[in-house]
Amino acid sequence: MSLGVELHCRCILTESKHIGRHIAKVELIPANSHCEETEIIATLKNTGQEVCLDPEAPWVKKVIQKILSSKRR
C-alpha cells in the first residue's frame, strides 16, 4: 500500500522544451529508497498531463524559483 508515495521511479524521459508557462503545478520528489533520482513532475494547465522535468536543467530551476518568488497573482 503506497501512502501517496510511489514505490519506484516515475520518470524515464524528461521534457527538454521550455514549457514553463504551461505548468499548473510542480511536484518535487527527493531521491528515496525506491528511486535514487530526484524527480520533478509538472502537471500541464490545459490537459492535466504529467511531464517529467530535468532537475539539472537551468530553465527548470528558473521555473521553480519563479513559482516560489511569485507569492500572489
Next chain:
Amino acid sequence: MSLGVELHCRCILTESKHIGRHIAKVELIPANSHCEETEIIATLKNTGQEVCLDPEAPWVKKVIQKILSSKRR
C-alpha cells in the same frame, strides 16, 4: 471537471514546525485564477498526510533547495 488542478485554494493554515526530514514529496502550485496565493503542499513520509507550508518561510525555501540540489541519494 478539474484536470488535476484544484478549483480553489487548498491551504488555510501552514505548518510552522521544521518538518523537512519527514517530507516525502512537495507540490508547488503557482497562484492561478482559482487561488491568488502560491501554495506549497508537502506529503509526509510515514502517514502520507498532506501539510501546507509557508512559501515565505526560510526553512521551506531551504528544504526545496536541498531537494533540487540532491540529485542522487
